[in-house]
Amino acid sequence: TGKPKGVVTTHANIAAQVTSLVTAWEWRADDWILLVLPLHHVHGIINVLTCALWAGARCEMLPKFDAERVWARIADGDLTLFMAVPTIYGKLITAWEAAALERRRAWSAGCAPPGMRLMVSGSAALPVQRLERWREITGHVLLERYGMTEIGMALANPLHGERRPGFVGTPLPGVEVRLVDEAGRPVPAGTPGEIEVRGETVFLEYWRRPDATGAAFRDGWFRTGDVAVSEHGAYRMLGRSSVDIIKTGGYKVSALEVEEVLRTHPAIAECAVVGVDDPEWGERICAAVERRGEAELTLAELQAWAKERLAPYKIPRALRSVPALPRNALGKVTKPEVAKLFTG
Structure with a gap:
């Protein structure tokens, strides 16, 4: 949330980011996703729209976010995927709690698998309370992932298997991740360190900012500025080193x-x-x-x-x-x- 920098992303970077997610989340041509995120952000334009186009799936766009309208679409029962930020899940929970019993039942039924097969949260830390409340309402354990504009998505909880509250999982296909200390030395499991990322998903450079580009890389690894710890084989976010x-x-x-x-x-x-x-x-x-x-x-x-x-x-x-x-x-x-x- 500092002063914006232009991130130069190549077609090869985008292809690597999209194919990683299409593989990890098993996108199919018969998937149907509702876009409720802005297209000026990687979450909306890469994770939702471009993945849907790549897979030949259907992406339906709303002109703006409205909790009741989103719930009504979910209740129709034809969506298979849903991706949003924690704030949106919070607004959907508030709307559900304010609704009459019949509407609650209809809205929750629209989330039932196997129709709705995956619901994802990202772009900010998901409060554990919100994850638990969403599970109570819909039966879904939200899949948390970690990424940023410069690298696309790097870490994610599994599509199949246990999703641990407060964790962002393991590296996605084609992505290398490590945790290092302030000198750039890898740290052992259980020790906090800065996340560094390497792979075809990583951006080319900052637009007309060679100084910022040089500072952002160390021995071929992109320095995210985010701090995490590896516990029992999965990454838990501790926050942004500059503010968290x-x-x-x-x-x-x-x-x-x-x-x-x-x-x-x-x-x-x-x-x-x-x-x-x-x-x-x-x-x-x-x-x-x-x-x-x-x-x-x-x-x-x-x-x-x-x-x-x-x-x-x-x-x-x-x-x-x-x-x-x-x-x-x-x-x-x-x-x-x-x-x-x-x-x-």
């Missing part, structure tokens, strides 16, 4: 891990955790929250609650309640804007 890894009091804290815990508080509907410069701690952990209903929440109350669930150094030291967290066009929280709530 908070260095406080000599510790490195994953903002995503703190957010997962805070979302279980009964007064918190949604939250974002950031690190803000602090002369004593290096960075102090700050939490911006959307409150649930009319619930009240003070910093002291949150800290007392968090002491039972988080290590002392992971507990937020500042709290702001906001009507809505700042988000980009895909619904992803813009952390630099959140940080301004604590520095302005």
Whole structure:
């Protein structure tokens, strides 16, 4: 979410990205997918539209997202695939919970396999609570994956097999992934490291930015700037090194891990955790929250609650309640804007 850079992607890159997903997710000519994502983003234009075209499948486009209209199309029972971002799944859950019992049953029935064979979430971390609620409503465990504009998709949970909440799976076909320390040395399983990616899916260069291109590669590997850990053969995201890894009091804290815990508080509907410069701690952990209903929440109350669930150094030291967290066009929280709530 920093200043945009032009990503030069070749036809060969796109072909590699698409064939990797068509293979991994077993796209077929008789698949039918509803596009609810913007086409200026790789999630919509590559993962949905171009994969559908490559497979000879049907891609149906809505002029804009409307939760009830999307549910109505799902209820028709002819869709086989659905891909969205966590924010959209959240809006669909809210609409389902507000609907009458008969509509709920019809909407849920439209998700039933084998008709609807796969539902995917990506472009931002999927809260575990949202994954569990979606499973309760539809019977589907959302397939989480990890990627970015520069590389297409790199990691994904399996089409067949166990999908673990909070994990983004293993490398997709044709993609090499490794985790490295700050010196570029591979780290062992269980140790956090930066994700580096290599393969035909990786972009050519940043448009007219040779300096940025040079800094983005190390020995042929693309440096994503994202941090993960490999546990029991699968990758778990810890966040973006620039905004989600908070260095406080000599510790490195994953903002995503703190957010997962805070979302279980009964007064918190949604939250974002950031690190803000602090002369004593290096960075102090700050939490911006959307409150649930009319619930009240003070910093002291949150800290007392968090002491039972988080290590002392992971507990937020500042709290702001906001009507809505700042988000980009895909619904992803813009952390630099959140940080301004604590520095302005």
